[in-house]
Amino acid sequence: MTIGKHVRSRSAVLTALLMAAGLIALPLGSAAADDVEIAGGSGPYEAEYVTEWRLGGHTVYRPVDLPEDEALPIVAWGNGACRADGTWFENILTEFASHGFLVIANGRPGGSGSTDAEMLTEAVDWAMAENSRLFSEYRGHIDTDKVAVMGQSCGGLETYEVADDPRITTTVIWNSGMFSDRDPGRLDHLHAPIAYFTGGPSDIAYGNALNDWRDLPEGLPAFMGHLDVGHYGTFPEPDGGEYGRVGTAWLRWHLKDDAEAAGYFVGDDCGLCVDPEWDVDQRDL
Numbered sequence: 138m139t140i141g142k143h144v145r146s147r148s149a150v151l152t153a154l155l156m157a158a159g160l161i162a163l164p165l166g167s168a169a170a171d172d173v174e175i176a177g178g179s180g181p182y183e184a185e186y187v188t189e190w191r192l193g194g195h196t197v198y199r200p201v202d203l204p205e206d207e208a209l210p211i212v213a214w215g216n217g218a219c220r221a222d223g224t225w226f227e228n229i230l231t232e233f234a235s236h237g238f239l240v241i242a243n244g245r246p247g248g249s250g251s252t253d254a255e256m257l258t259e260a261v262d263w264a265m266a267e268n269s270r271l272f273s274e275y276r277g278h279i280d281t282d283k284v285a286v287m288g289q290s291c292g293g294l295e296t297y298e299v300a301d302d303p304r305i306t307t308t309v310i311w312n313s314g315m316f317s318d319r320d321p322g323r324l325d326h327l328h329a330p331i332a333y334f335t336g337g338p339s340d341i342a343y344g345n346a347l348n349d350w351r352d353l354p355e356g357l358p359a360f361m362g363h364l365d366v367g368h369y370g371t372f373p374e375p376d377g378g379e380y381g382r383v384g385t386a387w388l389r390w391h392l393k394d395d396a397e398a399a400g401y402f403v404g405d406d407c408g409l410c411v412d413p414e415w416d417v418d419q420r421d422l
Contacts, residue, residue: 178235179376180385185234186227188245192263194256196223196242198234203278209239210283210306210392213260215292216243217312221250226289229377229384236385238392239264239279243292254298257286261304283392285309287384290342290368301326307391309384312336312368314345321352330358330422332387332402334380337365337416350418359420360387360402362409383409 178184182200189197199209212233216225221244230240241260243252261284268279285307288296293313300308308331315323331353335346343363350361364371364379371378386408389398401408403422409415 177376178232179381180232180235180237182235182237184231186224186231186246189263191267192241192260194221194243194245194248194252195260195263196244196246198227198230198238198240198242200234200237203275204237207237208280209237209278210280210285210388211261211264212238212240212285212287212388212392213257214240214242215254215257215286215288215295216252217288217290217292219252219291219295220244221248221252222246223248226372228375229372229381232376232381233385233388235376236389238285238388239275243295252292252295254295257288257295257299258302261286261302265304280392282306285388285392287311289313289370289372293342297324297327300331301328303328305329307331307387309334309387310346310349311380311384312340312346312370313342314347314349316345318348318352324349324352325354327354327357330360330391332359333361334370334383335361335363336367336370337363339365339367341368353420356421358422360422361418363416364414379414 184198185201186196186198214230216222223242223244224246230242233240241264243256264279265281267273267275268277268281270276283306284304286296286299286305287309289311290313293310296308296310307329308327310333312335333346333350335343337343353359371380383401386398386401389395409417
């Protein structure tokens with residue numbers, strides 16, 4: 138597929154640039170390699186991360202006790218630097234899971250090496266299969282009609298690569314954007330509402346995100362928010378900090394039809410529009 142080929146090359150370039158800039162070693166408060174789970178999050182469900190033998194090379198964040206009265210939408214996550222450590226972003230991913238989402242990160246807990254975009258698709262495939270598999274703990278507990286795919290930095294480029302998947306309900310790009318804007322049609326494969334969150338002008342990917350925003354397909358619902366925190370974002374903070382709060386609201390709106398959460402993003406007086414810490418833009422929301 139032509140789109141995938143081009144995005145993969147850009148992913149490799151981004152990884153190289155991040156290494157040169159010293160951003161690969163971003164400390165995100167992840168667990169030691171021999172840890173198998175952590176409980177927490179500010180949502181109504183105590184959350185943890187686990188590994189699943191049917192889904193090698195991934196880390197699954199979930200409520201400790203699967204709710205009986207609420208199916209869990211699927212969130213597939215690609216790590217910054219395309220790094221295969223599923224606990225590198227555990228603070229924000231645990232936060233998402235505590236609000237009733239099944240979050241699947243590329244890489245095993247404390248893992249090493251590199252990931253690829255196909256791992257995001259594998260995560261979604263696994264969740265959908267588990268929802269119907271006989272004797273699966275997840276059987277009947279997953280909302281297979283609601284799927285978000287998101288990633289940070291290099292993981293954002295992985296997200297772009299799979300964004301044409303018709304199962305995707307929303308796409309979220311964190312601190313990321315394509316390097317070249319020479320092809321104005323490079324994002325024509327996007328079909329689901331998309332959100333961009335950057336760290337402001339000091340974010341290495343800020344300009345790339347702005348270029349992509351300019352060339353989004355006409356009519357695609359989109360939101361862009363800049364918080365002046367740089368490329369590192371607020372991921373290491375408890376519950377993912379401000380990124381955790383805003384990311385949860387976006388997921389609640391698009392995956393749980395939460396009208397109150399939509400108020401963060403919709404209208405001239407939206408919650409982030411009137412927040413002096415945020416600089417935002419909107420399209421067709």
